[in-house]
Amino acid sequence: EVDRITYGKLPHKFEAGTPAIVEAIGLGAALTYLMQVGREKIARRPKTMWRYRELLPLDGEPTVGPQVGGTPLIGAHVALIDPELILGLPPAVTAATGMDALTHAVEAFINRWPHADTEQHCVAAVRMIFGNLQRAYDDGSDMAAREAMALASFYAGLAFTKAYVGYVHAFSHKLGGMYGVPHGLANAITLPYVLDFIKDAPLARERLAQLAVVIGAGTAGEPHDILAQRFIERVRELNRGVGIPDKVAALKPADVPTVARAAMVEAARDYPVPKNMSLGEAETLLQRMLA
Numbered sequence: 001e002v003d004r005i006t007y008g009k010l011p012h013k014f015e016a017g018t019p020a021i022v023e024a025i026g027l028g029a030a031l032t033y034l035m036q037v038g039r040e041k042i043a044r045r046p047k048t049m050w051r052y053r054e055l056l057p058l059d060g061e062p063t064v065g066p067q068v069g070g071t072p073l074i075g076a077h078v079a080l081i082d083p084e085l086i087l088g089l090p091p092a093v094t095a096a097t098g099m100d101a102l103t104h105a106v107e108a109f110i111n112r113w114p115h116a117d118t119e120q121h122c123v124a125a126v127r128m129i130f131g132n133l134q135r136a137y138d139d140g141s142d143m144a145a146r147e148a149m150a151l152a153s154f155y156a157g158l159a160f161t162k163a164y165v166g167y168v169h170a171f172s173h174k175l176g177g178m179y180g181v182p183h184g185l186a187n188a189i190t191l192p193y194v195l196d197f198i199k200d201a202p203l204a205r206e207r208l209a210q211l212a213v214v215i216g217a218g219t220a221g222e223p224h225d226i227l228a229q230r231f232i233e234r235v236r237e238l239n240r241g242v243g244i245p246d247k248v249a250a251l252k253p254a255d256v257p258t259v260a261r262a263a264m265v266e267a268a269r270d271y272p273v274p275k276n277m278s279l280g281e282a283e284t285l286l287q288r289m290l291a
Contacts, residue, residue: 081154083146091137093184095242098133098149100184101125102235103191104156108163109211110204112272115162121155123214128152130215130238137242167194167277170267171286174259179250188244193285195232199225201275208232247291256286 089097102125108114109122128148135145171194172186198204209227212218217230239246251259260282267273277285 079154081150083143083150086146086150087141087143089140091140092243094137094140094149095133095244096182096184096188097153098129098136098184098242099188099191099239099244101149101153101156102129102133102238103168103187104160104165105129105152106191106195106208106211106235107166107168108156108159110198110207110274111163111166112203112274113163115159118159118163121159123211125152125156125159126211127214128155130234133238134241164271166271166273167198167263167267170263170271171259171282173266174262175248175251178255178259179248181248181250185244186248188239189246189248189289192232192235192239192246193289195235197277197281197285198273198275199228199232203274204228245291248289249291251286251290253287253290256283256290260286 086094105122105125108118109126129152132145132148132152135142136149139145168187168190171190172181172183175181175186175190176183195204195208199208205224205228208231209218209222209224212227212231212234213220215231215234217234218227236246260279264277264279264282267277
């Protein structure tokens with residue numbers, strides 16, 4: 001449920017001195033999972049903001065440190081999404097976190113376990129990211145672009161929490177763990193490579209074609225394979241536009257078998273991908289990503 005409220009109308013439990021757990025202030029990997037809100041601080045900024053209720057349990061993937069598992073004990077009651085809080089994000093962080101959100105939306109959309117709301121959330125997120133990430137990167141003070149990106153990140157988060165992610169995350173988790181590559185950056189680099197691999201699976205081809213139409217890269221009457229390829233090309237173009245490299249500088253050739261094996265274990269255990277990848281195919285994909 002989405003509704004417009006003002007800071008001054010927050011529930012009584014948010015009064016000064018009463019801690020309240022909220023989720024998702026920021027965007028992408030820059031989200032702050034837990035914070036305390038007091039009425040005095042809120043009252044100093046009497047403006048309209050977004051409030052979201054009935055959120056799902058949190059399942060975070062921090063870039064550094066131990067992974068946080070999902071549990072109702074840290075599930076958010078309310079999400080306060082305020083674009084002013086992300087106006088100061090540097091361009092590189094804006095780019096990586098924005099592409100992180102795009103990865104969440106795309107992987108959830110092409111997976112085999114969609115939820116009733118998956119399409120709505122994914123399509124909205126993809127449309128807003130393609131329409132606003134470049135703007136937010138070029139001008140960090142663009143409030144409309146920042147708000148759109150924050151909402152897109154939220155929608156993508158709802159989508160992948162229900163429909164899961166895929167091979168992009170399986171690879172990026174290992175790149176982050178072994179080399180310290182920030183999660184959003186690893187996702188951004190890996191996404192087009194995985195889409196190249198997966199695009200000929202019927203489910204992925206159909207949904208990538210749908211996303212191509214959503215972002216204006218074609219029309220619904222065109223062949224799905226052509227539209228799917230156009231969407232992947234647009235992902236690469238967006239990466240270039242926001243300064244994302246197309247190779248992983250830290251990846252070492254000698255580590256390719258280890259990274260590939262670990263990624264395939266994670267994907268086989270956790271993710272409902274539309275096309276299975278063999279260990280050899282995983283190694284080939286990683287070799288393409290070598291700088």
